[in-house]
Amino acid sequence: MAKDLRTKNSKTCFQNIKKEHPEYKTVQSQILQDVLRRLDRAYKNFFDKRAKYPKFKDKYHYTSITLPQCEAKRNFGKEGYVYIKNIGYIKIKAHKDFDPTKVKTINIKYHAEKWYINLSVEIEEEKEKPVILERAIGIDKGINSIAATSDGELYLNPRWLQKAEKKLKKLQRQLSRKKKGSNNREKQKKRLAKLHEKVANQRRDYLHKISYNIVKNNDIICVEDLQVKNMMKNHKLAKSIANAGWRMLDKYLQYKMEREGKIFIKVNPAYTSQKCSRCGKIVGKDLSVRVHRCECGLEIDRDVNAAINILHEGLRQLGIVA
Numbered sequence: 001m002a003k004d005l006r007t008k009n010s011k012t013c014f015q016n017i018k019k020e021h022p023e024y025k026t027v028q029s030q031i032l033q034d035v036l037r038r039l040d041r042a043y044k045n046f047f048d049k050r051a052k053y054p055k056f057k058d059k060y061h062y063t064s065i066t067l068p069q070c071e072a073k074r075n076f077g078k079e080g081y082v083y084i085k086n087i088g089y090i091k092i093k094a095h096k097d098f099d100p101t102k103v104k105t106i107n108i109k110y111h112a113e114k115w116y117i118n119l120s121v122e123i124e125e126e127k128e129k130p131v132i133l134e135r136a137i138g139i140d141k142g143i144n145s146i147a148a149t150s151d152g153e154l155y156l157n158p159r160w161l162q163k164a165e166k167k168l169k170k171l172q173r174q175l176s177r178k179k180k181g182s183n184n185r186e187k188q189k190k191r192l193a194k195l196h197e198k199v200a201n202q203r204r205d206y207l208h209k210i211s212y213n214i215v216k217n218n219d220i221i222c223v224e225d226l227q228v229k230n231m232m233k234n235h236k237l238a239k240s241i242a243n244a245g246w247r248m249l250d251k252y253l254q255y256k257m258e259r260e261g262k263i264f265i266k267v268n269p270a271y272t273s274q275k276c277s278r279c280g281k282i283v284g285k286d287l288s289v290r291v292h293r294c295e296c297g298l299e300i301d302r303d304v305n306a307a308i309n310i311l312h313e314g315l316r317q318l319g320i321v322a
């Protein structure tokens with residue numbers, strides 16, 4: 001569609017629109033074209049199953065406009081100002097230095113009673129920094145501590161989070177007792193949704209903090225492959241909530257590591273909790289046993305023992321150790 005827009009037909013099409021709707025006369029045709037471009041993108045996303053069916057946006061909900069590349073380049077004048085046709089010079093507060101000749105598009109947005117201008121600027125790719133892979137860590141994810149590291153650190157499931165999760169369960173139970181279609185049920189639903197969001201935000205926050213700390217101090221991170229871990233189902237664990245947290249933590253670790261050109265690797269979790277991380281002997285223990293005690297003399301937290309095994313397995317997969 002974007003290509004068609006540049007043909008003569010589209011020009012007459014826009015002229016017709018401007019005749020029918022005189023209020024569009026002062027609007028640049030590139031801005032109008034962009035509206036169609038966005039609509040096209042919205043439908044593409046819908047048909048490719050990436051998004052819901054596009055919603056109609058009236059003038060009160062259409063809060064931004066985009067000026068294309070050529071316009072942006074031509075109109076860049078004074079430093080610290082952006083020139084926009086029909087509007088004039090606008091003083092801008094740039095948060096980053098940029099080359100005005102490299103501006104690709106200008107996006108103007110109205111949000112919370114303020115105007116914002118977003119410039120997409122072409123930048124030269126930074127040369128990849130060589131990463132020194134010397135700091136490696138293994139992470140075991142669990143119920144009591146959401147993450148235990150091979151360095152011996154335990155990131156506990158915070159009490160406030162557990163409390164909030166309990167409250168969520170309580171509200172959920174209350175909801176199931178409320179009559180269907182009743183006012184009280186609707187109210188309860190809203191209360192539940194609100195708390196859900198709050199807890200989700202808190203959890204995200206906490207996981208971001210953990211992942212930030214771990215990524216900052218390491219060049220290689222080894223975790224258990226959750227897909228395999230979940231195949232070894234253990235029905236005793238009420239772990240649906242924990243599971244969501246584990247997935248999120250993996251996701252955060254992975255993208256933060258990849259962003260810095262570091263290594264994130266998933267390993268098969270088989271035997272990682274039972275094997276002794278010092279001598280390799282299998283020391284069977286059920287979930288109630290929190291300490292790994294081996295004949296070889298090793299006595300450490302069971303999750304830390306697992307994390308060390310995960311680290312060893314990861315380094316073996318990478319060919320760093322035999």
Ligand SMILES: [Zn+2]
Pocket residue numbers: 276277278279280281294295296297298
């Ligand atoms: Zn041992």
